[in-house]
Amino acid sequence: MISFIVRRRSIAHFSVGTDGSRTSRKIYAGVARGRSNSKNRVGILIAGFGLVFAVVGGRLVQYALAEPVPTSSIHSNVNSVASRPNILDRNGELLATDLRMVSLFAEPRRIVDADEAVERLATVIPDLDWGETHRRLRSGTGFQWLKRQITPRQQADILKLGIPGIGFRPEKRRFYPAGPTASHILGHVNVDNQGLAGIERYLDQQGLADLRAIGMTTDMPLEPVRLSIDIRVQHIVREIVATAMKDYQAEAAGAVILDVDTGEVIAMASVPDYDPNQPSRTLPDGSVDKEYEKGWFNRISNATFEMGSTFKSFTLAMGLDAGKINLNSVVDASRPIRMGGFTIKDFKGKNRPLTIPEVFQYSSNIGTAAVADMVGIEGHRAFLTRLGLLSKIETEMPGVAMPTQPREWKKINSVTISFGHGVATTPLQTAVAASALMNGGKLIAPTFLPRSREEAAKIAQKVINERTSADMRFLYNWNGLKGSGRQAQVEGFHVGGKTGTADKVINGRYASNINFNAFVAAFPMDRPRYTLLTIIDAPKTGEHGGRTAASTAAPMAKAIISRTASLLGVQPRFGDDPGSNVLANY
Incomplete structure (x- = not known):
């Protein structure tokens, strides 16, 4: 289009002043200058387009080479996957450890149909709170938890649903192999793996909570903590x-x-x-x-x-x-x-x-x-x-x-x-x-x-x-x-x-x-x-x-x-007077 306009203007210049007069020479000079200016403008325009395409291409290459960033990183609690140390008894038996889990979250801004999303998620998570989940999906925010610490089977089934704006975040869940056997000694943690009672709370009081707060904890395994208790006893x-x-x-x-x-x-x-x-238990009516x-x-x-x-x-x-x-x-x-x-x-x-x-x-x-x-x-x-x-x-x-x-x-x-x-x-x-x-x-x-x-x-x-x-x-x-x-x-x-x-x-x-x-x-x-x-x-x-x-x-x-007594290393003795040596050894 630009070339066509330039050619038409050149023809117009050549058709005027054919008698060789001074005016004609001025017209020819103007035509030459116009042709030069047009070429300059075209060159600048081409250079501009080239620069834009180069920048876009460079960014595309940069994105292609960069490591993928999980969407879940927008959550503010970046230390929620920090490890807690294993807890062992005096003989090295495992009393508490971390299990790798995933939690379900949503980006409400990307949710197309909140009603449909809730209905489809409920087919995988039977105990899903429909009202609360619907409210979160309609909030228009950038991040909302939907279900903490779901099972691998539930994660796979949700992935099959293909709901846009739904994702998973890796987390840690504390596991106590002996169940209630030593509950009052070990204590328990909350859903964010923070100690609330017993030795778990003691560990946080010794600096683990402070390290978590300033982002110094990592996902790397920590040195186990050995207790004085004997889990057999x-x-x-x-x-x-x-x-x-x-x-x-x-x-x-x-x-x-x-x-x-x-x-x-x-x-x-x-x-x-x-x-x-399971430190808290929910009744069928939803109450604690x-x-x-x-x-x-x-x-x-x-x-x-x-x-x-x-x-x-x-x-x-x-x-x-x-x-x-x-x-x-x-x-x-x-x-x-x-x-x-x-x-x-x-x-x-x-x-x-x-x-x-x-x-x-x-x-x-x-x-x-x-x-x-x-x-x-x-x-x-x-x-x-x-x-x-x-x-x-x-x-x-x-x-x-x-x-x-x-x-x-x-x-x-x-x-x-x-x-x-x-x-x-x-x-x-x-x-x-x-x-x-x-x-x-x-x-x-x-x-x-x-x-x-x-x-x-x-x-x-x-x-x-x-x-x-x-x-x-x-x-x-x-x-x-x-x-x-x-x-x-x-x-x-x-x-x-x-x-x-x-x-x-x-x-x-x-x-x-x-x-x-x-x-x-x-x-x-x-x-x-x-x-x-x-x-x-x-x-x-x-x-x-x-x-x-x-x-x-x-x-x-x-x-x-x-x-x-025998587990504690006390050997039974029979046939002697149990009171005869009470004072003798002291």
Whole structure:
């Protein structure tokens, strides 16, 4: 077209002024200049088009050579696929790991027909929320989650649907092979793989969450985290406490095993519990199962209870360590104590003076109160503080409960606390304090991570002298042979311990027909290696129809020790007197 216009203009110039005049020469000169200008303009136009096509071609080549960028990267949470470390037990058994999953998302701006998309997706995902999904697809935004962590089969079926604007994002899902077996120790994570409870939350508190927040985490495998628990023992403990809760018709039950020399938690179970693979459960009507979520509550470390007569262990240890009594001392338990409008009496009392082993054996409230009175109020409070029973325990487990005590200790408070009423503490720290009575007098903070004896020795605090510890081993062994501890005795393993039956506080008053029962044990008593504390909350029945700790918590301890002692490396011994060597080795 441009060439045609130029030719027509040239013809017009040549047809004017044919007489050779000066005007004609000017016309010919103008024609020549016009032809030159036209060529320049055409050249510039061609160069411009060439440049445009070169730029477009270059960009096409660049896109062809570049790595494909997943559309899902527009999501702001770029660290959602960051790895968490595997969690192992003390023997290397896998307790928690990451699984590669995919999640379904949509780009609503690219959705052609939201109604059709919802209908087609529902054929693959039966539990899809139609209303919420439709709202998200009609939002007009650049990114919306539709379903987190779908199965590979669902991903393949959705791909076959060919819905534009639908994509998948790789994610990690935490998997716990043992299910609920160690749920209160391990805890669980949320849908973004962030720790919410237990050791999972502890790991985030150690810096994993901060690294995630600043984008320093990666998809690379991390160094595994090894725990102190033995999953074999843990499985047995959890099974026994769950069976006891059912058989004794109780509200809850639990147990914990500690290594007395290192403070390592070998096993800890609390029921009801839950499956960390499914921390929340949805009912058919779409609501959350609140009863199921009650299993999140860990009664061993996250709850406090009045521990009943197990506290008599600490009261007698206090009197022995202060030099107020010895094993040959006699206290008057012939009559009840009346104080501040209250009457302190014994359950099945002997109504006579008792030796210290008899006070322990018969679980005398009167005799224990007499020992507390010898030490005095301030000395009593200071001793329990030294054992760690009045302060929050330090361990890796998040959410540890704070013990409660009277704001002002009066004589009546000291008396009732001496036999386990008036102070509420966690079962875990009760077991820790009992370990100090057994291991020579060293208070060692509990740990859910491996710890050697050398490492434990560096952090141990001397709270009683070795002679007091030897006397307490004698009393535990004595009660295991002659007192309420007989219900926990396992032939060959020389078990000693102390029962505790406490009336529960209901609406501000003690209910005589509702108990919280506990049994604290140690084995083998000639050289204790482990302490075990069992608890059962509000049992309606027990062995032979009884509801006390001797009929509930003690048989639980017997079942646990009989099945786990050999796994813990304790060899049974038969044919010798289980009490003959209790003092000889110390």
